[in-house]
Structures are given as structure tokens and as C-alpha cells.
Amino acid sequence: MFAYSPTRRRETNAAMNASDAWSGAPVLVPAPAPSLEAGLPSAWNNGKSSGRLIGEIDLAATPPAVRLARSYVRELVGQHFGADRSELGDLELLTSEAMTNSVLHARPRRDGTVMLSVLHVDRYVRVEVTDGGAAPGRPRAADEPLPAGGRGLALMKALATDFGTGRGRNGTSTFWFGVGVREGWRLP
Numbered sequence: 001m002f003a004y005s006p007t008r009r010r011e012t013n014a015a016m017n018a019s020d021a022w023s024g025a026p027v028l029v030p031a032p033a034p035s036l037e038a039g040l041p042s043a044w045n046n047g048k049s050s051g052r053l054i055g056e057i058d059l060a061a062t063p064p065a066v067r068l069a070r071s072y073v074r075e076l077v078g079q080h081f082g083a084d085r086s087e088l089g090d091l092e093l094l095t096s097e098a099m100t101n102s103v104l105h106a107r108p109r110r111d112g113t114v115m116l117s118v119l120h121v122d123r124y125v126r127v128e129v130t131d132g133g134a135a136p137g138r139p140r141a142a143d144e145p146l147p148a149g150g151r152g153l154a155l156m157k158a159l160a161t162d163f164g165t166g167r168g169r170n171g172t173s174t175f176w177f178g179v180g181v182r183e184g185w186r187l188p
Contacts, residue, residue, distance in 0.1 A: 051121030054080050058115050059099075061108030061131065069099040069116050069129075076118055077125055082186035090159045091125060091179050097152035098129045098175050107132035109172060120188070124161060124178040133173040 055076045059065035073095045074088050095116075102114050108131060109115065115130040156163045156177055163177035181187065 051119040054118045056117040058113040061114045066099045070096050094177050102129045102131045107135050123181045126178040128174050128176040130172050130174040133171050
């Protein structure tokens, strides 16, 4: 079975360099199992079905990947649902926050990348960011103040329908969030 995925062939497993531009040319690639991270069940449907993969891409775990991820999700979801750019603002913002958190505060996967996956689950768009797990660091003391920022969690609570994390068997970590498909979006 094949799925439409404007991404590089998975067989090459090549990381996208920050200077690479996504050509936008569709490529047919074998669709992975619906659960993108070693059997992690979807929180929305109790693991019965993880939804339909719309696309996924491996990006170099560098700050420029945030912009590329945002553009990728906007174009992919816009084409899939017939939504225009003005309707995708929350999705873009949450994608930026999730990718920024991964790039700045986590380790990359073994190949130096972060994987971005977009799924259609019932009446939701689910975005998953998979990295190499938490970066090692010194533990924070109980009386030490939290780091400045923390805007991403507040945005997730305000704009996402649901969000969460999961661990893969190989030490990877997946952060996911979902937003509802809006009225007027064409359901495939």
C-alpha cells in the first residue's frame, strides 16, 4: 500500500539539511504502519486505529527546521482538506511550538533528525514530532525557579483539542497534538 507523502524516500533515510528547500514534488513512498512510533496507541481512539497518514518528513534537528516544518504542515493540510492559509494559523503556531521545543530541548534521533508526521484521525488533524528523547542535563533542584518561557504549554492548552507524549522502545520520544477539522474543510 502506498500513501501520498511529499517527503524524501524513507529508504534513503537521509536527513534534510537546513539549507535544503522542500521542492513540493510528491513522492509515493511505502506507508508505514499507522502507529508511527513502535505501537504507540492514539489517545483519541484507544489504539483501535491511528488514523490515516497524510505525510511525514525527517528534518535536521536545527532551528531552521522549525520554519520548514511549519511550511510543510501548512501546505500538506491545506492541500489535503482544501483549507486556505488563513484557516491554518493555529495549526502552524502549534507546529512551531512543538518543533522548537524538540530542537532546543531534546536530543535528535540517531540519524540527527526530528521526524514530523501528520495524520487525519476522525475529525482531527494530528501532528507528531519524534526526537531522540530528553537531552541529558543536571536535574533541577526543587526550590529552583522554572525556566523563563513556557509559552508552548499554555498555547497547547488553549488551542489544541488534545496533546500528549509517548516513548518508543528505542528511546525516542513523540510529542503529539491534535486540532479539529474546521467546518468548510473538505473531508477526503
